[in-house]
Amino acid sequence: MKTFLILGAGTGGTMMANKLSKRLDRQEWKIVLVDRDETHYYQPGFLFLPFEYYAPEKVYQPKRKFVPSGVEFILSDIELIEPDANKVTLTKDKQVIHYDQLLLATGTDIHPEEIEGMNEGGWRKNIFDFYTFEGAMALRGFLKNFNGGRVVLNIAEMPIKCPVAPLEFMYLADYYFKQRGIRNKVDLVFTTPLSGAFTKPVSAKLLGDVMTKKGIHTEADFAVSGVDSGKNTISSYDGREIKYDLLVTIPTNMGAEVIGRSGMGDDLNFVPTNKFTLQSDKHQNVWVIGDATNIPASKAGSVVHYSAETLIENVISAVEGKELEAKFDGHSTCHIVSGNNKSLLIDFSYETEPLPGLYPFPVVGPFPLLKESTFNYLGKLAFKWVYWNIMLKGIPFPLPPEYSIAGKQRVA
Amino acid sequence: MSVLDSVKFDADGYLEDPKVWTKEIAEAIAKREGVTLTERSWVVINYSRKEFETKGEAPTLRAITKNTDVDTKELYSLFPGGPGKLAAKVSGLHKPTGCI
Numbered sequence: 001m002k003t004f005l006i007l008g009a010g011t012g013g014t015m016m017a018n019k020l021s022k023r024l025d026r027q028e029w030k031i032v033l034v035d036r037d038e039t040h041y042y043q044p045g046f047l048f049l050p051f052e053y054y055a056p057e058k059v060y061q062p063k064r065k066f067v068p069s070g071v072e073f074i075l076s077d078i079e080l081i082e083p084d085a086n087k088v089t090l091t092k093d094k095q096v097i098h099y100d101q102l103l104l105a106t107g108t109d110i111h112p113e114e115i116e117g118m119n120e121g122g123w124r125k126n127i128f129d130f131y132t133f134e135g136a137m138a139l140r141g142f143l144k145n146f147n148g149g150r151v152v153l154n155i156a157e158m159p160i161k162c163p164v165a166p167l168e169f170m171y172l173a174d175y176y177f178k179q180r181g182i183r184n185k186v187d188l189v190f191t192t193p194l195s196g197a198f199t200k201p202v203s204a205k206l207l208g209d210v211m212t213k214k215g216i217h218t219e220a221d222f223a224v225s226g227v228d229s230g231k232n233t234i235s236s237y238d239g240r241e242i243k244y245d246l247l248v249t250i251p252t253n254m255g256a257e258v259i260g261r262s263g264m265g266d267d268l269n270f271v272p273t274n275k276f277t278l279q280s281d282k283h284q285n286v287w288v289i290g291d292a293t294n295i296p297a298s299k300a301g302s303v304v305h306y307s308a309e310t311l312i313e314n315v316i317s318a319v320e321g322k323e324l325e326a327k328f329d330g331h332s333t334c335h336i337v338s339g340n341n342k343s344l345l346i347d348f349s350y351e352t353e354p355l356p357g358l359y360p361f362p363v364v365g366p367f368p369l370l371k372e373s374t375f376n377y378l379g380k381l382a383f384k385w386v387y388w389n390i391m392l393k394g395i396p397f398p399l400p401p402e403y404s405i406a407g408k409q410r411v412a
Numbered sequence: 413m414s415v416l417d418s419v420k421f422d423a424d425g426y427l428e429d430p431k432v433w434t435k436e437i438a439e440a441i442a443k444r445e446g447v448t449l450t451e452r453s454w455v456v457i458n459y460s461r462k463e464f465e466t467k468g469e470a471p472t473l474r475a476i477t478k479n480t481d482v483d484t485k486e487l488y489s490l491f492p493g494g495p496g497k498l499a500a501k502v503s504g505l506h507k508p509t510g511c512i
């Protein structure tokens with residue numbers, strides 16, 4: 001028997017376990033899936049937890065529920081990967097697994113300790129993240145008793161997972177404080193190392209306009225140098241200092257420590273990966289999916305979904321000794337919640353930045369791109385159901401995975 | 413007459429062809445951008461050029477501070493404003509691609 005080993009049973013690992021169990025010859029292949037955490041979190045739901053728009057129990061389910069029959073699931077931390085010897089050592093019982101093919105799907109985590117003073121006195125008192133379940137729930141508790149003051153959000157450095165989530169947080173905060181009737185007592189400040197609200201010119205302008213319209217102040221080119229939780233200030237290297245009552249941080253995002261430990265990562269522990277084939281740059285029998293890669297696409301569930309369609313074809317080609325023909329185009333679709341039951345939608349690829357228009361079909365849409373609409377918001381809410389019931393199970397959408405320019409308007 | 417007259421720049425002021433870069437060009441770009449290059453600036457420039465030659469693009473700030481003895485604070489004093497962009501410009505590299 002040959003072994004197909006998958007490290008990480010989050011969005012990508014689970015999806016691929018389901019696809020592989022259908023496509024690999026089960027007489028010949030054993031599939032093993034490893035994760036240290038028993039619980040699968042629907043991470044897009046973390047955005048809604050602080051504002052009490054979702055009940056906590058809506059965002060998690062047991063991981064085992066999504067493991068297809070016949071796939072072995074091992075609950076353990078991973079100690080070391082030795083790609084030159086085709087073996088992995090788990091923490092539990094120091095179990096050694098020899099593999100024929102390896103898929104890395106270990107995602108990315110936040111590292112507040114990378115920013116001076118961030119996780120000291122004020123951490124989880126008036127400094128919170130919302131990229132973890134614990135962080136989002138702690139912030140929920142804080143916001144309940146918050147009756148006014150300055151709310152500062154900071155993005156420490158790029159890349160971050162779901163790069164639109166911080167914008168959505170600001171838009172939702174505006175709406176939330178309005179609903180509570182205290183918007184006039186709250187200052188909203190968005191600090192980012194980017195030169196505008198988002199990275200790509202057309203969407204940066206449009207998304208920045210939404211910020212301005214909502215009375216949210218943007219401090220661009222803000223490279224955070226540290227936090228002083230005695231004075232409640234956050235500073236930048238160019239000498240700006242901003243006082244906060246509540247600091248919401250998107251700390252440095254890094255790939256799994258085991259990737260770094262095993263000498264397989266870049267400066268941020270992301271794995272150098274071929275952006276078209278999703279094969280590791282260094283090892284032909286190592287594949288990488290999702291947030292763990294260094295490919296220049298968004299670290300988002302939608303990217304995991306689209307790229308899985310490419311990856312499964314290439315893995316099957318490789319085990320059959322054929323050329324890798326499938327090419328991922330960097331397709332990404334993001335819903336951006338903007339408050340008041342509305343959201344915007346962006347759709348882009350390696351080659352084409354987010355453009356206005358209609359998605360997925362020209363003229364009929366039904367989802368308008370880069371424009372606030374209630375219909376888009378329904379799409380975002382439906383995403384939770386789609387995630388649990390379709391995406392994780394590796395069932396293809398009735399939508400083409402390739403990016404299409406049809407329906408989009410070129411902006412001069 | 414400046415060494416810059418004979419080379420082409422893109423709309424944002426980055427050298428069109430990183431291969432034509434010389435130390436004189438670096439000095440001239442720095443002057444145009446209003447920064448003085450010191451021995452320490454050259455640690456960053458030399459590292460950036462080396463990275464470009466192996467990887468084909470400008471290094472990130474994190475890579476610079478991790479792989480040289482210049483820390484972020486010093487980087488901001490050597491290349492005020494946006495050190496990532498400014499160091500790339502002076503090193504004759506293309507504009508660093510922002511991540512999405």
Ligand SMILES: Cc1cc2nc3c(=O)[nH]c(=O)nc-3n(C[C@H](O)[C@H](O)[C@H](O)COP(=O)(O)OP(=O)(O)OC[C@H]3O[C@@H](n4cnc5c(N)ncnc54)[C@H](O)[C@@H]3O)c2cc1C
Nearest residue numbers: 008010011012036043044078106107162290291300301302
């Ligand atoms: C606040 C927020 C909002 C988001 N909103 C959206 C959205 O609207 N749309 C969208 O498409 N995406 C969104 N995302 C992003 C999306 O959730 C992720 O991109 C996606 O889940 C990545 O999947 P993955 O498989 O790469 O990693 P993950 O799903 O994070 O899985 C990684 C797994 O690896 C395991 N692991 C790591 N290290 C080890 C180890 N040493 N030993 C054992 N196991 C290990 C972890 O336990 C985890 O289960 C959002 C994310 C956040 C945080």
